Amino acid sequence: DKGGHKHFMAKEIAEQPSVIADALGHYLTDAGRDIRLPEDGIDFKSLDRIVMVACGTAYYACLTAKYWFEQLAGLPVEVDIASEFRYREPPVPERTAALFVSQSGETADTLAALRYCEGKAARILSVVNVPESSIARESDLALPILAGTEIGVASTKAFTCQLTVLLLLALKAAHQRGRIDNDALADKLSQLRALPTALNTALEMNETFRRSAQRLSEADNALFLGRGLMYPLALEGALKLKEISYIHAEAYASGELKHGPIALIDKKMPVIVMAPRDALFDKTVSNMQEVMARGGKVILITDPEGARAADDGVWQCLIMPEIDAVLTPILYALPAQMLAYHTAVAKGTDVDQPRNLAKSVTVE
Numbered sequence: 001d002k003g004g005h006k007h008f009m010a011k012e013i014a015e016q017p018s019v020i021a022d023a024l025g026h027y028l029t030d031a032g033r034d035i036r037l038p039e040d041g042i043d044f045k046s047l048d049r050i051v052m053v054a055c056g057t058a059y060y061a062c063l064t065a066k067y068w069f070e071q072l073a074g075l076p077v078e079v080d081i082a083s084e085f086r087y088r089e090p091p092v093p094e095r096t097a098a099l100f101v102s103q104s105g106e107t108a109d110t111l112a113a114l115r116y117c118e119g120k121a122a123r124i125l126s127v128v129n130v131p132e133s134s135i136a137r138e139s140d141l142a143l144p145i146l147a148g149t150e151i152g153v154a155s156t157k158a159f160t161c162q163l164t165v166l167l168l169l170a171l172k173a174a175h176q177r178g179r180i181d182n183d184a185l186a187d188k189l190s191q192l193r194a195l196p197t198a199l200n201t202a203l204e205m206n207e208t209f210r211r212s213a214q215r216l217s218e219a220d221n222a223l224f225l226g227r228g229l230m231y232p233l234a235l236e237g238a239l240k241l242k243e244i245s246y247i248h249a250e251a252y253a254s255g256e257l258k259h260g261p262i263a264l265i266d267k268k269m270p271v272i273v274m275a276p277r278d279a280l281f282d283k284t285v286s287n288m289q290e291v292m293a294r295g296g297k298v299i300l301i302t303d304p305e306g307a308r309a310a311d312d313g314v315w316q317c318l319i320m321p322e323i324d325a326v327l328t329p330i331l332y333a334l335p336a337q338m339l340a341y342h343t344a345v346a347k348g349t350d351v352d353q354p355r356n357l358a359k360s361v362t363v364e
């Protein structure tokens with residue numbers, strides 16, 4: 001049942017405010033000032049590092065979480081693609097927790113990476129959507145993301161629910177490790193509770209995304225740029241676009257632009273720049289100006305203040321509601337998904353069942 005939507009993907013994008021609210025309801029204490037983990041919980045003070053392993057979109061959720069764990073909790077994180085990790089057979093130092101992120105909980109490479117860590121990692125954790133899956137069953141502690149069944153092959157609501165749970169873990173770690181006090185934790189959690197409202201506001205921009213995508217659908221290639229928390233999201237935006245619209249898309253950390261990809265910029269190249277007005281905004285804007293000076297067509301995804309500061313010469317500007325900087329990856333996932341979705345619809349591709357792809361990759 002597509003609930004009145006043309007595609008499961010559209011339905012699942014639209015469900016994000018409510019499933020994220022569900023996940024928050026599950027993990028927050030009644031007063032909403034603390035994070036509730038299962039019985040034996042996680043002792044983040046006893047850890048020196050976390051290694052996170054996943055594939056595809058779940059891997060980009062891990063890359064985002066690395067910024068959160070390192071910046072909020074001062075806890076070093078290594079992130080790896082499961083198919084690389086499992087065959088490289090890296091050392092797993094003492095006091096390292098291994099964390100596996102998977103929507104299906106059945107991805108063959110991720111499961112093999114988990115089994116490799118058995119008897120090596122101090123703790124095996126997983127963040128999964130299917131609680132009875134192999135990855136959940138074989139972990140010491142499995143944390144559900146509560147996204148509900150995801151049918152569209154391109155992951156949308158599972159990604160933002162993965163991000164939500166990973167952010168809760170990073171905040172829990174920051175609190176346990178004395179990086180934030182009770183009030184600071186409560187404040188972040190209250191900002192998080194406002195996220196579904198911000199996502200609803202962004203969903204109301206559907207027609208703006210559709211018009212933007214109409215123009216994007218004429219391109220053969222696209223480049224996504226972001227810095228900091230927006231870099232993993234740029235990777236996710238490029239993956240969404242290529243898997244459902246078949247437009248070749250690549251993502252770079254903005255600072256890498258002049259180390260190669262700037263050679264690609266010409267009048268035909270749309271460049272999607274993801275830049276809320278955060279500490280790195282001015283740096284990203286100067287990269288954006290380098291793109292525009294070479295004729296590149298910029299689609300800027302930013303907030304009202306960012307739009308006022310950088311709108312000049314931009315091809316299209318998509319203005320998201322103002323939100324705490326820590327939460328921007330979850331909110332800005334929505335325009336990335338919407339652009340990919342409407343581009344695919346404009347091109348007439350099979351949105352829910354893109355060619356050559358399977359929802360669950362249970363063979364390597």
Ligand code: F6R
Binds near residue numbers: 104153154156
């Ligand atoms: C992309 C997508 C895939 C999955 C990847 C991992 O939209 O859905 O990249 O994220 O195959 O799948 P899970 O999360 O089930 O391990």
